[in-house]
Amino acid sequence: MAVERLLPDTEAEDLIALVRDIAANELAPKAGEYEEKERFPREEFRLLGRSGLLGLPYPEQWGGSGVSYEVYLQVLEEIAAAWMTVGVGLSVHTMSCYALAEYGTDEQRDQFLADMLGGDLLGAYALSETHAGSDAAALSTRAVLDGTDYVVTGTKAWITHGGEADFYTTMVRTSPDGGRGISCLLVPADTPGLSASAPERKMGMTASTTAQMNFDQARVPASRRLGDEGIGLKMALSALNSGRLGIAACAVGLAQAALDEAIRYAKERSQFGRAIIEFQGLEFLLADMAAAVESARATYLEAARRRDRGLPFKRQASIAKLVSTEAAMKVTTDAVQVLGGAGYTKDFPVERFMREAKVPQIFEGTNQIQRMVIARELRNA
Structure with a gap:
């Protein structure tokens, strides 16, 4: 049943119509099979990217669409109604771009954000650890500055798109000062020393890969730190x-x-x-x-x-x-x-x-x- 939506303008109506068409014809017919086979829908995320749906609530200046959150969330609802894995994946990608969009410098946004919002890249958000879920301030993945790089060691847990993403917005400990000692790094997936464990075996959303991400002396350029040290939490x-x-x-x-x-x-x-x-x-x-x-x-x-x-x-x-x-x-x-x-x-x-x-x-x-x-x-x- 199509939900009647009170949308603010014709552009929003056209956007929802596009999303409903994609959801009905490209997503819903595949959902059951992909979930049964635990097959990650990478091409479907690329389709969303080509359709301009991976950067909806972010400014057009950096490749987004400048859509209000009210409209963006209705897009998410339509996609999730067709295929929950893809809806949640889009939400996670959007959140993974947040730190750069809100706390990055203009130079960092110019360098990284357009590609993240443009549709070819898929993001992941790496905050949780096995002992630091609800208590995020207890995370222990360490990042030590060595010249112009941070050397990162530790393991992140329950990472949506773990092993499939192109970048990881990662919270790391840069000082022992509790929650005030956490910083944020934008880590490319091809960083040497970064690897994914075997995917978790879940009761649902089985096409959505969830895995631990392991940092073994992974070197991340300091230029990829977002915001000042200590404001990551x-x-x-x-x-x-x-x-x-x-x-x-x-x-x-x-x-x-x-x-x-x-x-x-x-x-x-x-x-x-x-x-x-x-x-x-x-x-x-x-x-x-x-x-x-x-x-x-x-x-x-x-x-x-x-x-x-x-x-x-x-x-x-x-x-x-x-x-x-x-x-x-x-x-x-x-x-x-x-x-x-x-x-x-x-x-x-x-x-x-x-x-x-x-x-x-x-x-x-x-x-x-x-x-x-x-x-x-x-x-x-």
Whole structure:
């Protein structure tokens, strides 16, 4: 079911129309097969790049499209509804460009950003470590300045696009001063000493490669440090505020896809002489699913509008991420219930949707962390 969107202008309408065409014809038909075979959709990301979709919210000056976050997130939702792996991948790529776009020098932007936004390169965001997930300030990957290079040693964990990306926006420890000792490096994938471990074996989003990235005396030019030494954690947390909105939009897209499949099945499936959608038990279940999807969509859009207006949106981003991912988990689970035994088989996509809905409750800060952020913001208001 195509979502009716209140878009600000004709250009935005044309953009959404383009995205829907790509999603319907190039992404959705491949999703099930690629997920089953755990095949990374690199060519599909190149297609997004050629279509101008890998740099949407960034300035045209450096190769972006200058699209508002409100519109960009609706693009993400459309893509995620067709194929969650690609929607999340686009969100991760966008977040991977954030540190350079917001904290880099004009010289660095001129040198690196156009290629990152232009469509040929795919990014990854390397913050987490096995012992430093929710507690990002505890990361231990070291970067020691040696002449004009940083020598980097350590391991990053749970890296989306690990081993597939062309660059890694990487948070490293440049001093022992806790969270104030973290800096950010823009690391090319072909850096000697940088390698990927075997991909993680996941319950969902199996076409999206997630792997540890190992730095073994990897030399990264100091010219690739973004911002001053010691502000990396600030940069990372700032990026996560926007990244959480991306995950919220993807979760809503996934929930919408599950709702659409449940409605389609309920209209076609007959029991006791009539379509099961006519039974009140199913009607109420579908109504609650629709309410959850539309409420979550309204939440992420309001947070995006605050961001676009330059207003504080940290609390609203956490609320959007919390509400949207919880909704996706419930709606996908209920979609399996609507389909009954059929929903538990791989003949229908809802079982995949349910498996895919779990990880958005975990990454970009677990939903328990979102509650902590929201409560802290309320205390400090």
